[in-house]
Amino acid sequence: MGRREQARQDKERRIREAALTLFLEKGYEQTTTKEIAEAADVATGTLFLYVQDKPELLALIFQERISAAVDKAFARLPGHRPLIDQLLHVFGALFDVYRPMPDLAREFVKAQFFVRGGKMFDESTRFRDSFQARMIPLFEAEQAAGRLGTDYPAPFVARMAFSLYFNALSAWLHGAADFKTARTSLLRSFLEIQMRGLAPVRKGNPS
Amino acid sequence: MGRREQARQDKERRIREAALTLFLEKGYEQTTTKEIAEAADVATGTLFLYVQDKPELLALIFQERISAAVDKAFARLPGHRPLIDQLLHVFGALFDVYRPMPDLAREFVKAQFFVRGGKMFDESTRFRDSFQARMIPLFEAEQAAGRLGTDYPAPFVARMAFSLYFNALSAWLHGAADFKTARTSLLRSFLEIQMRGLAPVRKGNPS
Amino acid sequence: MGRREQARQDKERRIREAALTLFLEKGYEQTTTKEIAEAADVATGTLFLYVQDKPELLALIFQERISAAVDKAFARLPGHRPLIDQLLHVFGALFDVYRPMPDLAREFVKAQFFVRGGKMFDESTRFRDSFQARMIPLFEAEQAAGRLGTDYPAPFVARMAFSLYFNALSAWLHGAADFKTARTSLLRSFLEIQMRGLAPVRKGNPS
């Protein structure tokens, strides 16, 4: 029971590590699946029992990190601080996952963004959905506290926030902004404007 | 003089038309440059006197349409209506360019978005810049009229607006929203929120 | 006792049926042994306890049918009719086995005809031999009755007849003749000529 499963997990770990090492060393395109299999000490065919195709190796690498980062970010959420800081805290955690490997990150984002259909598309959709789902309560709480208007439903708000994060991330990945600018000022400005735009309409507002 | 130039333009037109026809018929990847050359009735090598590489054929197809659409959109700008309607008018014109060929549009966006360096990257950057430059006056006018705050400079505002447009477009291209929803309600909501978030802080506002 | 054996036969039947179904549905090459195993509800490895390799699945399908058809054909041999009708009766039975699945038949014939060595080659040789052996008495009887010359030994005659059958079959399988033409007129003509060519030299024949 444990034996079989353990062997499996061990193999997957070796594959993941070999892929990461080689991708960082030689770049994604320059690395062949055969090399990865060799480095992981499995047969070429075995690799494809663990992933469906090469791009999925990227997913294998990032999804684990992203999951962990998101879990940690939500666990340590600075709930006493303004919403915008909480958002920056969470999105910043994502930025930090990508930071050490911008080239690979670009490949990963590209693969997720432009591949249609397939396991990877599904997983990326699932991630986005679940991520947004975890943000919704934050917006709902803000609405309940009267600090956020209710003209737009919380899910829509979450989605837009994610879009803004994605734009800031892209700006960095494509060289339009350096990491710090993108992660801090660009993202913050985007979210500030969004939050302001969603502020509740004050009663008795002099027109 | 005109003779030479005319022949040249005629060839380019044939190439552009052949490329479009074949791309729509068989898809971008499935179409070979040789086929396009044949359909355009030029030699294989001649094709590359008119474009630098295959992706540039996509650009050839879209840039012309986009330029025309943008020029027309700005020429017919409904200046008397609220800014948001003007923005929707302009961005909507871009949506309409892509509408008849979503698959090709996805390829084009992908090529522009994820290719780094090269003529195409430059042109795409130039387009974005010039497009945003044409929007800046709109925002400046709005600021001058006191309908838009000055916390954020107009260029930044224009850039964010473009990002929101791009997100709405992507939502359609990736099947997250149908065309009408993306072009109309999604884009409008995004921009509404942005505009509200950028509203000037009213003086004498009771805090 | 019966239990074990019955289970075995049941599995083989399931494998045979799954293979046939899938081969007809998707074609021989397009069907994987894994799919067959799944459809037969056995493990991938189990399949290879029942056949040695993939081509043998073809044999499994055809040999059963062919054996039955040949047995039946010889059992119902129209012994009172001319030899040529008896031959057509027997060869026709083979044609009828292949008729419902020409594509698969082509694969089978190819595998038998061009694979050298191996179990399948042996079985195919054995089949041909035994089949010809069953025909030999027919020719011998004809010779004994003085209706067939004795210049060529009956085994040789049987072999040539089989060759002619094979040619007619091939003509159909390769599209040079439709089924009916191949099975009826082509085969009949071939055999008629052969039989005439083997007619006994009449004594006292005026030269």
Place this chain on the structure above:
Amino acid sequence: MGRREQARQDKERRIREAALTLFLEKGYEQTTTKEIAEAADVATGTLFLYVQDKPELLALIFQERISAAVDKAFARLPGHRPLIDQLLHVFGALFDVYRPMPDLAREFVKAQFFVRGGKMFDESTRFRDSFQARMIPLFEAEQAAGRLGTDYPAPFVARMAFSLYFNALSAWLHGAADFKTARTSLLRSFLEIQMRGLAPVRKGNPS
């Protein structure tokens, strides 16, 4: 003018020779197209400007030889001798083409016999047709001379003769008969029987 064409023919020759050499050295399957290209001193891609696929390299090798052999055989036809000797003369020429390279011949025959559609299928059909067409006059002459019956049209007779040749050839290629037996006695017997079977019905024959 001659320059271009000459270069082309030279390249084709080099490819053909390289292919033959390597096929004989290492076997058809064991030889890679890349090796052939290298040996012929052309780029890998260039190879495929001269043939459509690997099997066609076989055709390139054999068709030239076969054409030459057939032309020569018909040119030196022993017209004064019995038809059967003329047939053996022609078919024997084909046997002799294959003799020095039985393994390659088997591959070639297989490729021709079992590939459906494509350039090779067409060429093989064309060859068979044209070959049979050249034999037809022989049979017609025989019919005109009253040495061959007219029950079966000459084209059909030619076709059957070809079938018999093919069977004898196959017998050799598959090890059922050695070369000499197949080429001489097997083929001769087949044709003798056929010719006798097609002998004219003698008038005034006592029934």
Place this chain on the structure above:
DNA sequence: TATGAATGAGTATTCATTCAT
């Protein structure tokens, strides 16, 4: 008998692009 995870061989072919003419 049965399982099913693991193996690993194995290369023809395309096609964007160039460059000698």
Place this chain on the structure above:
DNA sequence: TATGAATGAATACTCATTCAT
């Protein structure tokens, strides 16, 4: 300008078969 023959890089992935359990 135009031609079109020539170039050559470049690898992910399948799947029949095996074998440790």
